[in-house]
Amino acid sequence: MTHTSDKSSAYSQGITIFVYLAVLTALEFFVAVTIGFVQIMVAVAVVKAALVMYYYMHIYKLNNDNEGEENSYEYKTGTNRLGLWLFLLSDSFVFGALLVVRFNLLGMTRPPLSQTLGLIVTAVLLISSFFMNRAEVAIENGDRKGFKTNIIITLVMGIGFLLGVVGVEWPNAIAEGVWASKNTYGAVFFMMTGMHAFHVLTGIIFLLIVLRNGSRGLYDEKHYPVEAVAVYWHFVDLVWIFFYPALYLIGVLSS
Amino acid sequence: MRHFIVVGVLIIVMAFATYFGLTSLGLMPVAASAQAGSISQAGSIDWMWNLQMIAMSFLFALIAVPIGYSLIMFRRKKGDTTDAEHIEGNTALEITWTVVPLFIVVAFAYFGAYSLSETLRADPNAMVIKVMARQWSWSFEYPQAGVISNELYLPVGKQVLLKMESPLDGVLHSFFVPEFRMKQDVVPGRVTEYRVTPTLEGSYKVRCAELCGTSHYNMESPVNVVSQKNFDAWLNARQVEAQAAKTPEGAGQLLVAANGCTGCHSLDGKAGVGPTWQDLFNSQVKLADGSTVTADEAYLTESIAAPNAKVVEGFQPAMPQYPFTPEEIANLVAYIQTLK
Amino acid sequence: MMKNMNPVWRGLLFLVLFGLVGYALGLGVDFLVVRSLRFSGSVPSLFTLLLGFTAFFFGLFGYRGITRGLVWQVVGTLLGGFFVAGIRAIMGLSAFGDFFFTEPSWVFGAFVGAISFIFGVGAVDDWVKWARGIDTPEEHEEHYHGWEKYFAVSLDHKVIGIQYTVTALLLISIGGLFALIFRTELAQSSLQFLTLDMKLFGQNGPQLYNTLMSLHGMIMIVSILLGVAGIMNYVVPLLLGAQDMAFPRLNAFSFWVAVPASVLLLMSLVLGGFDTGWTAYPPLSARAPVGMQMFFLGVFVAGWSSILGGLNIVATVLRMRAKGMTAFRMPILVWASIATSIISLTATQLIGLSFQLVMFQRLFGMGFFDPAKGGNPVLFQHLFWFYSHPAVYVFVLPGLGVISELLPVFSRKPLFGYKWIAMSSLGIALVGFLVWAHHMFTSGMNEYLRVPFMYSTLLVAIPTGVKFFSWVATLWKGKIETPTPMLFVLGGIVVFLLGGLTGPPNATVSVDLHLHDTYFIVGHFHDTIFGGFVFPFFAALYYWFPKATGRRMNETLGKIHFWLMTPAFFALTLGMMRIGLLGMRRRIVDYDPTMGFDTYHLMLTVMGYLIALSVLIFIYNFFNSINNGEKAEGNIWNSRSPEWQVPSPMPTHNYDQPFEVVGEPYDYGLAGSKYVQFIEKKK
Ligand code: HEA
Ligand code: HEA
Ligand code: CUA
Ligand SMILES: [Cu+2]
Numbered sequence A: 001m002t003h004t005s006d007k008s009s010a011y012s013q014g015i016t017i018f019v020y021l022a023v024l025t026a027l028e029f030f031v032a033v034t035i036g037f038v039q040i041m042v043a044v045a046v047v048k049a050a051l052v053m054y055y056y057m058h059i060y061k062l063n064n065d066n067e068g069e070e071n072s073y074e075y076k077t078g079t080n081r082l083g084l085w086l087f088l089l090s091d092s093f094v095f096g097a098l099l100v101v102r103f104n105l106l107g108m109t110r111p112p113l114s115q116t117l118g119l120i121v122t123a124v125l126l127i128s129s130f131f132m133n134r135a136e137v138a139i140e141n142g143d144r145k146g147f148k149t150n151i152i153i154t155l156v157m158g159i160g161f162l163l164g165v166v167g168v169e170w171p172n173a174i175a176e177g178v179w180a181s182k183n184t185y186g187a188v189f190f191m192m193t194g195m196h197a198f199h200v201l202t203g204i205i206f207l208l209i210v211l212r213n214g215s216r217g218l219y220d221e222k223h224y225p226v227e228a229v230a231v232y233w234h235f236v237d238l239v240w241i242f243f244y245p246a247l248y249l250i251g252v253l254s255s
Numbered sequence B: 001m002r003h004f005i006v007v008g009v010l011i012i013v014m015a016f017a018t019y020f021g022l023t024s025l026g027l028m029p030v031a032a033s034a035q036a037g038s039i040s041q042a043g044s045i046d047w048m049w050n051l052q053m054i055a056m057s058f059l060f061a062l063i064a065v066p067i068g069y070s071l072i073m074f075r076r077k078k079g080d081t082t083d084a085e086h087i088e089g090n091t092a093l094e095i096t097w098t099v100v101p102l103f104i105v106v107a108f109a110y111f112g113a114y115s116l117s118e119t120l121r122a123d124p125n126a127m128v129i130k131v132m133a134r135q136w137s138w139s140f141e142y143p144q145a146g147v148i149s150n151e152l153y154l155p156v157g158k159q160v161l162l163k164m165e166s167p168l169d170g171v172l173h174s175f176f177v178p179e180f181r182m183k184q185d186v187v188p189g190r191v192t193e194y195r196v197t198p199t200l201e202g203s204y205k206v207r208c209a210e211l212c213g214t215s216h217y218n219m220e221s222p223v224n225v226v227s228q229k230n231f232d233a234w235l236n237a238r239q240v241e242a243q244a245a246k247t248p249e250g251a252g253q254l255l256v257a258a259n260g261c262t263g264c265h266s267l268d269g270k271a272g273v274g275p276t277w278q279d280l281f282n283s284q285v286k287l288a289d290g291s292t293v294t295a296d297e298a299y300l301t302e303s304i305a306a307p308n309a310k311v312v313e314g315f316q317p318a319m320p321q322y323p324f325t326p327e328e329i330a331n332l333v334a335y336i337q338t339l340k
Numbered sequence C: 001m002m003k004n005m006n007p008v009w010r011g012l013l014f015l016v017l018f019g020l021v022g023y024a025l026g027l028g029v030d031f032l033v034v035r036s037l038r039f040s041g042s043v044p045s046l047f048t049l050l051l052g053f054t055a056f057f058f059g060l061f062g063y064r065g066i067t068r069g070l071v072w073q074v075v076g077t078l079l080g081g082f083f084v085a086g087i088r089a090i091m092g093l094s095a096f097g098d099f100f101f102t103e104p105s106w107v108f109g110a111f112v113g114a115i116s117f118i119f120g121v122g123a124v125d126d127w128v129k130w131a132r133g134i135d136t137p138e139e140h141e142e143h144y145h146g147w148e149k150y151f152a153v154s155l156d157h158k159v160i161g162i163q164y165t166v167t168a169l170l171l172i173s174i175g176g177l178f179a180l181i182f183r184t185e186l187a188q189s190s191l192q193f194l195t196l197d198m199k200l201f202g203q204n205g206p207q208l209y210n211t212l213m214s215l216h217g218m219i220m221i222v223s224i225l226l227g228v229a230g231i232m233n234y235v236v237p238l239l240l241g242a243q244d245m246a247f248p249r250l251n252a253f254s255f256w257v258a259v260p261a262s263v264l265l266l267m268s269l270v271l272g273g274f275d276t277g278w279t280a281y282p283p284l285s286a287r288a289p290v291g292m293q294m295f296f297l298g299v300f301v302a303g304w305s306s307i308l309g310g311l312n313i314v315a316t317v318l319r320m321r322a323k324g325m326t327a328f329r330m331p332i333l334v335w336a337s338i339a340t341s342i343i344s345l346t347a348t349q350l351i352g353l354s355f356q357l358v359m360f361q362r363l364f365g366m367g368f369f370d371p372a373k374g375g376n377p378v379l380f381q382h383l384f385w386f387y388s389h390p391a392v393y394v395f396v397l398p399g400l401g402v403i404s405e406l407l408p409v410f411s412r413k414p415l416f417g418y419k420w421i422a423m424s425s426l427g428i429a430l431v432g433f434l435v436w437a438h439h440m441f442t443s444g445m446n447e448y449l450r451v452p453f454m455y456s457t458l459l460v461a462i463p464t465g466v467k468f469f470s471w472v473a474t475l476w477k478g479k480i481e482t483p484t485p486m487l488f489v490l491g492g493i494v495v496f497l498l499g500g501l502t503g504p505p506n507a508t509v510s511v512d513l514h515l516h517d518t519y520f521i522v523g524h525f526h527d528t529i530f531g532g533f534v535f536p537f538f539a540a541l542y543y544w545f546p547k548a549t550g551r552r553m554n555e556t557l558g559k560i561h562f563w564l565m566t567p568a569f570f571a572l573t574l575g576m577m578r579i580g581l582l583g584m585r586r587r588i589v590d591y592d593p594t595m596g597f598d599t600y601h602l603m604l605t606v607m608g609y610l611i612a613l614s615v616l617i618f619i620y621n622f623f624n625s626i627n628n629g630e631k632a633e634g635n636i637w638n639s640r641s642p643e644w645q646v647p648s649p650m651p652t653h654n655y656d657q658p659f660e661v662v663g664e665p666y667d668y669g670l671a672g673s674k675y676v677q678f679i680e681k682k683k
Helices: A007-033 A040-054 A073-106 A115-140 A144-175 A184-215 A224-249 B002-024 B046-072 B091-120 B214-220 B228-244 B248-259 B297-305 B324-337 C007-034 C041-060 C067-088 C105-122 C124-129 C146-151 C157-186 C203-238 C248-270 C291-319 C332-346 C348-364 C377-409 C420-430 C445-459 C461-475 C483-500 C503-507 C507-513 C519-549 C555-581 C599-627
Strands: B127-134 B135-142 B147-149 B153-155 B160-165 B173-177 B182-186 B192-196 B202-207 B220-226 B284-286 B292-294 C659-661 C677-679
Touching: A007 A115, A007 A224, A040 A115, A040 A224, A073 A184, A073 A224, A073 C291, A073 C332, A073 C348, A073 C377, A115 A144, A115 A224, A115 B002, A144 A184, A144 A224, A184 B297, B002 B046, B002 C041, B046 B091, B046 C461, B046 C483, B046 C503, B046 C677, B091 C445, B091 C461, B091 C507, B127 B153, B127 B173, B135 B248, B135 C507, B147 B228, B147 B248, B153 B228, B160 B182, B160 C461, B173 B192, B182 B192, B182 B284, B182 C507, B202 C377, B214 C203, B220 B228, B228 B248, B248 B324, C007 C041, C007 C332, C041 C067, C041 C146, C041 C248, C067 C105, C067 C146, C067 C248, C105 C248, C105 C291, C105 C348, C105 C519, C124 C519, C157 C203, C157 C248, C157 C519, C157 C599, C203 C248, C203 C332, C203 C377, C248 C291, C291 C332, C291 C348, C332 C348, C332 C377, C332 C420, C348 C377, C377 C461, C377 C483, C377 C519, C445 C461, C445 C507, C461 C483, C483 C503, C483 C519, C483 C555, C503 C507, C503 C519, C507 C555, C519 C555, C555 C599
Parallel strands: B127 B160, B153 B220
Antiparallel strands: B127 B135, B135 B147, B160 B192, B173 B182, B173 B202, B202 B220, B284 B292, C659 C677
């Protein structure tokens, strides 16, 4: 499957990728609860990440927009795209380091967290990515109304994720004895989810901004801002693709 | 061609001059351990350092001499405004000066690994000594003899294995004796090891080499390398003392040694981070809040159990809280009472 | 009268007046909180610092630009502090502490203060407009002219480059001043004036020594990052033929965050200090005074500057090159900048995270590095050095780039082995990512890691060697001239050689067991830093100064600067290495007199003062030449580089005519060859 640009095939591509991702997540979960084979889980996460990067974040676009005069909108957009990706590269070092901290301190054990909740928030974030993709396709095809609906759904799911983590997951973890100040399980769990939630929060702010400006028709012609927010949003999802197994699936439960 | 010959000769002269000039200065302190060794003892640290000196002297000359030579010989003549010859590069040369250093590096990697393994070579019969590093004092425990001391005594010619610890709520320190050429950090929450075979009798000092706070500079303790006979005698005397620890004052004195109180408190009237203990008992102590108390047993007990409850005038509330049992505190107080 | 005064004098007058007012205010606050007057306490000093600093810029520049930023920072800090104090009061916790606020108040306040600065100074105005859906003009106009434009937000990369450079010089002076203070203490064994009874900023002598020494390290390092950014910002777009950087607003942002960051670093001095060295290892850093938090925050914020600056350089080089400038026709400094920027873009995140983790350990009791809670102190060192080793190549790669850039000009010969030098920069940067644990050979990390890290470290010698040999070959049979910039280039090469060659002994584990944490290391890194950064930095300043101002710096003073600094510097570092080998430990306020180091230390102190004197001469020369230097508007160095083909000072929008690259950059001596060709504008 290659990348497409006309609207309906772009929509259906979004759906296909979403189904792949959902199935892979289910597989990951299944592996975790049955054989607990870490290599498979890592491999699944990597495949998911690759799918997101290629189909949702269009990493290939870095390659194909050298056209356009200098100072033209196309050329500048290409530069902006590069800038954003460089920023994400930089940011991923933080998340990478957090994974290192997690494996250094906890090794092959994991904190006692509610599996159901974990699966639910993961699903919510994944679905929000799906709608983000639809919003982007909509605005690229001049469909302002579709854009609005989809962005709002994304926003709601994003806020839901945030509330789920901070409002439900955190108290639940505390109830299980995973305190930030009690042991390294708590420290690692709160640091990782907190850092990720902070990124979700900034993503929500960006979503609000493009929602407001987009509904006023600002992006009907020049829709790079929406693409940028989409890439950022998918990146936050991408991070969770690795954080989820690291926090919930890999390793044996600590007593 | 003439240029190359002259420079070549100069490089060799300069390399030798640098090497012999530097080594004649006596760059290292005396070597007092088998690990430090000497330049002729293959695998030892001084041997390795000497190889480094040779390489450094040569490489320094190799670069510095042609630069100096060019500066003198290839200066622009007055009034000349032309450019120099157009030479862009030379792939063969570039490859040479990539590959030759690569060989040097590989050689040094080999020597380095060899030297490290020699340095770490373990003697299964090494004598174990436990080291406790605190802010800011060292204490040494000889487990077989049941002796705890503020000074480290080592028998000459025998490998010892120091098992080093810092309290769980402590900080990093580093055990460093320049004459032994080695150091090893002490990390709270784990036991680190330091193996050394002293070879030269004498008095040295362990100097803490990891910044550990205000008095880091002062965290030094004597290290005495003595003959086996003197060592046994010393250990015996300490054991006799330990017997004395059956009395409260004696036990207190041992606790003082083990906890490094004397890092801050002197016994002879000198000022330190904390007040001296000489003539402390029953004296009048001025406190920071302006009041005065008598240093009776109750006050001393409180000062140790809750150091910051009453702070002596002119001092910081810097004293750590120790997890002593009431009995231990009583022993400490008994000991302090004896200090006149 | 005030109105007609020279702004600089007015600024200084304000500094003194408001400094005193701040001190009195601080005493008052202290009295209210702790009910006693602490003349040597930290709160009065803090108020002196903040008020004096702000008032200086107020007198100089009025309430706009940087002054507004500073006022907002002070107000933001106080508001943030009171906010947390209020919350704590409601929760029944103590609202105020030893340093007026409690630690959480300070951290939150300082953070809010830094953000407020950015808004106050106006560095994000355009972004806020964009978010509100308002477009801003592409062709930005300057609001200020002459010297004034350096004190407010400007989007011009040349202005930003100069802002960076001057800030770096200021920080070098402050860091150098700290060095002079603690070197004076070290001139003799036993405690001279930093004694146990001496109190300043609420710290006693040895503690103050540690604070000054640690701040010396970190302020110098930040100043290097800013100096590097200054050179790259000014020169790289010119070399590429670009109008500006790829992201001008981000560029301004990167510079302006460095200002509140510097203020935060200085605040750490007056908030109890911190006695951990610039490396801030826990557990010690988890219990140092509040100053530690200011240090962490300051470095954290300065890190943004570095990350975003690096991002901008990478994007600029990839997207803004002139026509015909293929990868291997880029000037060599551009290669060096790219290599540097890759490191600062990625690795910097790790020092930020490691500091953040310690901050959280202090604030929320999260036990990452607390062994009592199952944490691992050595983990911090891994995270820290994963940045801080590659960072040392951030310091030197641009400097080595400057050396490679200037050598051909002054020996009138092509750069020998251009491609090899270009690739060696990348090689150093990439191998540099794999060597960090050589700082931890004695740390108690897993023993089996020591040998691989020894190998990888030794490998760095190879690409570095390629540079050295190629430089020698460039000089060989050249027609060498030695004006001041070339003197600094040559000095830099030899000093860096000395520093570089003392690297492999450190990398050899068994020898490092002896060398680690001694003055040998101190000598090693002053050599590498001076050779790789300070000398080339001065060379660059002397070289490009005429480009920026249309005048050149005084040659005689330049030569005096060089001939004073170089011998003094050699004596300084060789002396450091000598006593280091004999067992002189780092980071100690006093040393054992029986070791016989007194004479050496006295010599080191004198040399430190001589270097400072030479830098003072430079600073005088620099500021004096802006208006009084000899006019130099043409291609005074007879260089092939594009920026010298147009008149100085550089026009506001760089090149009026775009140029096309038609040849190799360094083809000196090839008759009729040209590097760039200006394209006639089509009318
Ligand atoms: C500008 C900064 C800079 C640079 C460029 C370097 C370059 C190098 N450094 Fe340095 N280093 C520091 C700054 C720098 N360092 C600082 C700040 C510290 C202390 C931090 C602290 O603890 O506070 C430190 C500490 C430090 C240590 C830790 C010591 C310790 O604390 O125990 C080590 C150990 O391996 C080391 C090694 C090296 C090596 C191998 C290089 C190499 O890159 C050098 C390569 C160059 C050459 C080798 C010379 C030229 C080459 C040739 C002529 C070719 C032929 C040569 C051979 C075949 C050998 N450095
Ligand atoms: C850019 C980097 C840089 C530079 C330039 C310097 C410059 C100097 N350094 Fe620095 N140094 C470090 C980086 C640097 N250092 C680092 C990273 C450490 C490690 C810290 C740690 O262990 O944590 C260190 C540690 C260090 C030590 C070890 C301290 C210890 O371990 O206890 C010593 C000791 O002598 C020292 C000395 C000096 C001296 C004498 C200079 C001289 O060259 C200074 C010369 C003076 C100036 C350049 C300023 C001149 C200007 C003025 C005097 C004008 C002042 C005017 C106004 C403010 C208006 N340095
Ligand atoms: Cu203990 Cu330094
Ligand atoms: Cu390093």
